[in-house]
Amino acid sequence: MAELIQIASDEDRDTFYLNMGPQHPSTHGVLRLRLHLKGERILSAEPIIGYSHRAHEKMAENRNYIQFLPNPSRVDYLSGMIYSIGYCQAIEKAIGLEVPERAEYIRVICNELNRISSHLLWFGTFLLDLGGVTPFLYCFDDREKILDLLDLVSGSRLTYCYGRFGGLVNDVTDDFLEGTARFCTAFRERLREYDRLVTQNVIFRNRTIGVGVMRPELAQQFGITGPCLRAMGMARDVRRDEPYGIYDRFEFDIPTRTASDCFDRYLVRIAEMEQSMRIVEQALAKLPDGPIMAKKIPRKIAPAKGEYYFAVESARGHFGMFIVSDGSEIPYRIHLRTPSFANLSTMRTVLPGTLLADTVSILGSIDIVLPEIDR
Amino acid sequence: MGRIKEIAKGARSLIGSMGVTLKHLKDEPVTVEYPAERAPISPLQRNAIRLIEKEETPGSHNCIACLQCEKICPSNCISITGYRPEGLAMKRPETFDLNFALCSECGLCLDVCPTATLGYTKVYDKAGYTRADFFHDLLEEYRETEEQVVEHLREADRRKKAEREAKRKAEAEAKAKEAGDAQ
Amino acid sequence: MTPRTFNDIFGNPYLAVLAATTVIMGYLTVNALMIIWMERKVAARMQRRLGPTERGKFGLLQSIYDMGKLIGKELITPTHVNKGLYLAAPVLVFAPVLALCSLIPVSQSWVFHDYDIALVLLLAFSGLAVIGIFSAGWGSNNKYSLMGAVRSVSQTIAYEIPLILSALAVVMMAKELNLYQIVAKQEGLWNIVLQPVAAVIFLISATAETNRAPFDIPEAESELIGGFHTEYSGMRFGLFFFAEYSNMIIACSLATVLFLGGWHGPLLPGILWFFIKVYALIFVMMWFRWTFPRIRFDQLLSFSWLVLTPIAIANLFVTAVVSKLV
Numbered sequence: 001m002a003e004l005i006q007i008a009s010d011e012d013r014d015t016f017y018l019n020m021g022p023q024h025p026s027t028h029g030v031l032r033l034r035l036h037l038k039g040e041r042i043l044s045a046e047p048i049i050g051y052s053h054r055a056h057e058k059m060a061e062n063r064n065y066i067q068f069l070p071n072p073s074r075v076d077y078l079s080g081m082i083y084s085i086g087y088c089q090a091i092e093k094a095i096g097l098e099v100p101e102r103a104e105y106i107r108v109i110c111n112e113l114n115r116i117s118s119h120l121l122w123f124g125t126f127l128l129d130l131g132g133v134t135p136f137l138y139c140f141d142d143r144e145k146i147l148d149l150l151d152l153v154s155g156s157r158l159t160y161c162y163g164r165f166g167g168l169v170n171d172v173t174d175d176f177l178e179g180t181a182r183f184c185t186a187f188r189e190r191l192r193e194y195d196r197l198v199t200q201n202v203i204f205r206n207r208t209i210g211v212g213v214m215r216p217e218l219a220q221q222f223g224i225t226g227p228c229l230r231a232m233g234m235a236r237d238v239r240r241d242e243p244y245g246i247y248d249r250f251e252f253d254i255p256t257r258t259a260s261d262c263f264d265r266y267l268v269r270i271a272e273m274e275q276s277m278r279i280v281e282q283a284l285a286k287l288p289d290g291p292i293m294a295k296k297i298p299r300k301i302a303p304a305k306g307e308y309y310f311a312v313e314s315a316r317g318h319f320g321m322f323i324v325s326d327g328s329e330i331p332y333r334i335h336l337r338t339p340s341f342a343n344l345s346t347m348r349t350v351l352p353g354t355l356l357a358d359t360v361s362i363l364g365s366i367d368i369v370l371p372e373i374d375r
Numbered sequence: 376m377g378r379i380k381e382i383a384k385g386a387r388s389l390i391g392s393m394g395v396t397l398k399h400l401k402d403e404p405v406t407v408e409y410p411a412e413r414a415p416i417s418p419l420q421r422n423a424i425r426l427i428e429k430e431e432t433p434g435s436h437n438c439i440a441c442l443q444c445e446k447i448c449p450s451n452c453i454s455i456t457g458y459r460p461e462g463l464a465m466k467r468p469e470t471f472d473l474n475f476a477l478c479s480e481c482g483l484c485l486d487v488c489p490t491a492t493l494g495y496t497k498v499y500d501k502a503g504y505t506r507a508d509f510f511h512d513l514l515e516e517y518r519e520t521e522e523q524v525v526e527h528l529r530e531a532d533r534r535k536k537a538e539r540e541a542k543r544k545a546e547a548e549a550k551a552k553e554a555g556d557a558q
Numbered sequence: 559m560t561p562r563t564f565n566d567i568f569g570n571p572y573l574a575v576l577a578a579t580t581v582i583m584g585y586l587t588v589n590a591l592m593i594i595w596m597e598r599k600v601a602a603r604m605q606r607r608l609g610p611t612e613r614g615k616f617g618l619l620q621s622i623y624d625m626g627k628l629i630g631k632e633l634i635t636p637t638h639v640n641k642g643l644y645l646a647a648p649v650l651v652f653a654p655v656l657a658l659c660s661l662i663p664v665s666q667s668w669v670f671h672d673y674d675i676a677l678v679l680l681l682a683f684s685g686l687a688v689i690g691i692f693s694a695g696w697g698s699n700n701k702y703s704l705m706g707a708v709r710s711v712s713q714t715i716a717y718e719i720p721l722i723l724s725a726l727a728v729v730m731m732a733k734e735l736n737l738y739q740i741v742a743k744q745e746g747l748w749n750i751v752l753q754p755v756a757a758v759i760f761l762i763s764a765t766a767e768t769n770r771a772p773f774d775i776p777e778a779e780s781e782l783i784g785g786f787h788t789e790y791s792g793m794r795f796g797l798f799f800f801a802e803y804s805n806m807i808i809a810c811s812l813a814t815v816l817f818l819g820g821w822h823g824p825l826l827p828g829i830l831w832f833f834i835k836v837y838a839l840i841f842v843m844m845w846f847r848w849t850f851p852r853i854r855f856d857q858l859l860s861f862s863w864l865v866l867t868p869i870a871i872a873n874l875f876v877t878a879v880v881s882k883l884v
Binding site: 063066067068069070071074134138141144148151152153154155156159161164169170193196197198200201202203205 | 384385386388389391392394395396399405416417419420421447448449479480481482483486495
Binding site for chain 2: 604606607846
């Protein structure tokens with residue numbers, strides 16, 4: 001064994017280190033996990049990040065507020081719409097810009113559609129991590145429909161640059177509104193199917209129930225947010241706690257579970273998709289007529305000197321932007337507080353003691369997007 | 376006994392799952408066989424930018440080389456040089472290059488264009504072997520007709536100027552007349 | 559009733575071996591290529607895709623093109639491997655398959671080789687492949703490969719037992735180890751009617767024995783990348799791949815022989831019935847694979863030891879008592 005497998009140390013011949021990633025099928029990009037293993041049991045785990053660092057925060061310091069618009073959606077490319085519109089809302093609040101009603105409603109519809117598509121992709125890849133290929137392709141089929149819808153209004157399929165300070169680029173078309181309503185009806189049917197295919201499946205249940213339990217005190221220690229937090233039984237959601245945009249006008253529940261294992265995180269996300277559809281349907285029913293851009297938009301976007309913090313609920317949790325302005329057109333500093341980073345840092349405490357196969361499912365269940373962690 | 380019940384329940388759930396995949400076995404595939412057939416693209420789809428041809432005068436565009444798009448572009452992928460032809464009020468672009476390899480399709484250049492002369496091409500699957508394949512010369516299709524267009528614009532400018540002068544003259548005359556009448 | 563064997567046909571045993579090897583190779587190749595194509599088509603249709611369409615009618619020639627690609631690829635031998643084991647492994651995995659295949663009675667008029675203890679031989683040989691897998695995992699000198707190999711060994715041991723126990727139930731009823739005679743005795747009444755529990759256990763264990771999803775933990779791509787064949791490329795990987803599908807054919811053939819009455823069936827000729835049954839079973843295996851997520855390693859073992867084995871033993875016991883009484 002000694003000459004074949006690199007061992008941890010000369011004294012300790014039973015354990016070994018395993019580098020999982022940065023090139024590995026189920027580390028969702030370029031995460032590297034340094035695992036200390038005894039057989040298949042994990043003794044310690046250390047996530048190593050930074051392989052897709054693109055310096056988005058530094059980029060912000062070298063361009064003006066408008067030019068930073070394409071960046072947020074590339075930070076987390078799976079919920080790009082939420083990030084992009086969130087950034088617009090942050091700056092609008094900072095400079096005191098009013099957004100027309102119609103634009104607000106369209107923003108909500110697009111945000112929630114994006115949330116569903118992000119959860120769908122997570123659902124598919126999570127099942128792929130567990131070895132089920134077919135649900136993955138069903139999810140992509142559904143996600144494709146959402147991408148088509150968002151393409152119809154924003155002109156891009158993944159990294160949207162749809163929001164502008166004071167409104168939106170394009171108005172929605174009737175095609176989009178009808179398509180969205182149609183999608184909601186069809187997707188409810190699909191959710192029932194997923195329930196039979198996956199949720200009820202005994203193999204899936206055995207692999208997720210009781211696996212990767214996060215103790216509630218971790219939430220405070222690491223700042224866990226989003227579905228991972230709600231699976232711990234804490235009903236925290238930025239949309240409800242500090243409503244931004246017009247989220248206070250909609251009726252929706254915040255799904256929670258209590259066991260905080262992979263299965264609960266799965267159920268929370270499934271329930272969230274249903275709630276998102278509820279919001280979309282309400283917004284579609286109430287959508288007013290009117291312009292989509294504010295009338296008077298200042299030529300120079302320059303928030304007054306000071307510090308601003310604005311948060312939105314992305315598909316992965318609490319996404320915050322901390323903006324320091326020196327009164328000029330170019331931000332002094334923009335810090336992005338991304339949810340996956342906090343959620344991933346719990347892995348060091350959650351993974352030890354589990355099996356290698358569980359590592360994959362736990363890592364999948366917290367829904368990380370690596371470029372968003374590295375930024 | 377509880378164990379047997381559990382196994383039976385598990386087996387039933389597995390059969391339920393198999394029912395779902397079996398149901399889809401007879402469904403129509405959703406695949407679009409890409410090179411042979413293409414899915415319809417959104418009318419707003421963002422791609423490389425182009426200069427929109429003016430409807431009233433074919434072979435011409437409206438760009439005035441104001442450099443607004445070059446300034447706003449976050450990726451610095453647009454480079455324009457302008458010149459002012461003899462006897463023309465507005466500038467014209469001499470070169471208008473797009474380095475599409477850098478473009479992030481944010482659409483900010485379209486927002487700022489004062490003459491609304493920028494639009495998107497419909498080619499979304501261009502591939503190339505070198506970086507040079509992604510340098511777009513936006514003026515390519517307009518180069519031949521540029522002289523004619525400038526001549527045309529000059530004509531228009533002259534006409535406008537003449538009109539303006541005639542108007543001014545008329546106004547001055549009217550004023551003079553008024554003044555004369557008043558006296 | 560005795561079938562004609564290759565020995566009878568050719569008269570000379572050496573000639574018979576040569577002919578049988580050629581025929582079996584051809585038989586396996588054609589079937590494996592068909593199954594690979596079928597697997598891709600079935601998977602595609604279940605996932606609402608098209609699957610291979612470009613090469614040949616309905617993409618039927620796709621597997622042949624893939625084989626050509628694998629043969630044409632460079633064989634990379636990593637520098638840090640244990641060369642002997644690494645190079646021997648693909649052959650070790652593939653060799654038992656040939657021997658196994660020669661024992662299956664495909665039709666009532668002839669078999670490759672008629673042997674009185676064919677079933678024992680078959681079950682013994684089917685355990686051999688794991689040696690190849692283990693030497694691949696060990697010889698690759700790669701942690702992922704080694705884990706895959708270790709998993710594979712414990713899985714094979716765990717599932718060999720319910721497999722044999724369920725086969726024994728049939729043997730007890732037929733009082734015969736000769737596969738040809740076992741099939742011959744099923745005329746009119748297939749064993750699956752009398753032994754439904756054994757049949758289900760046999761199918762599950764056979765799926766596990768052939769390392770097919772949801773029991774594909776030795777090569778679980780989302781955990782172990784490729785498991786024991788991570789370090790293999792080109793036709794060496796091709797042999798592993800080929801052996802997996804060949805094993806599938808043999809497992810399904812054996813299940814057909816033991817439980818589905820082999821060549822028995824109305825109207826159509828026996829050999830056709832045999833293949834219809836084999837392919838139906840293969841379809842079921844594919845159906846499993848494209849529906850279920852992978853079972854976790856420890857659950858896989860406890861499923862075998864705590865669920866399948868006790869049921870198989872109970873089934874065997876009941877069979878023994880009933881066959882004594884009747």
